[in-house]
Amino acid sequence: MEIHASAHQNSLTTVTDQLGRILSVRRLGPLDRLRVFEAAGPDLSRNDRWLGVALLACSATAIDGVPYPFPNSKSTIEAMVQRLGDIGQTALARALAPEPAADLVTAGN
Numbered sequence: 001m002e003i004h005a006s007a008h009q010n011s012l013t014t015v016t017d018q019l020g021r022i023l024s025v026r027r028l029g030p031l032d033r034l035r036v037f038e039a040a041g042p043d044l045s046r047n048d049r050w051l052g053v054a055l056l057a058c059s060a061t062a063i064d065g066v067p068y069p070f071p072n073s074k075s076t077i078e079a080m081v082q083r084l085g086d087i088g089q090t091a092l093a094r095a096l097a098p099e100p101a102a103d104l105v106t107a108g109n
Helices: 030-044 048-058 074-096 102-107
Strands: 003-005 013-016 022-025 060-063
Touching (some): 013 074, 022 074, 030 048, 030 074, 048 074, 060 074
Antiparallel strands (some): 003 013, 013 022
8 A cells, every 4th residue: 555645734645545546535624523523413423433434434535536525414425435445444544544653663662
């Protein structure tokens, strides 16, 4: 899996999943998360497992160069989850994972 990131926190990163799809991804900000909560509705916005999958899917902005608008309803969130599948979700999670602390890397731990 290849990950290409730029220096800005909210800028786009691309990652290639195991199917060879190039996924464009960006970290969601506070307003983005609020919009996901609103789209999810009051019940699903309290469901941590559903929200985890939804927030990850909403971080994808394009697949193979085809842009996808930010989901604004439960059905559009679910459509993006379906489109990405487990393989795409895994690639997004790896691309968004925090980098290990430098002292742990240099210490060999």
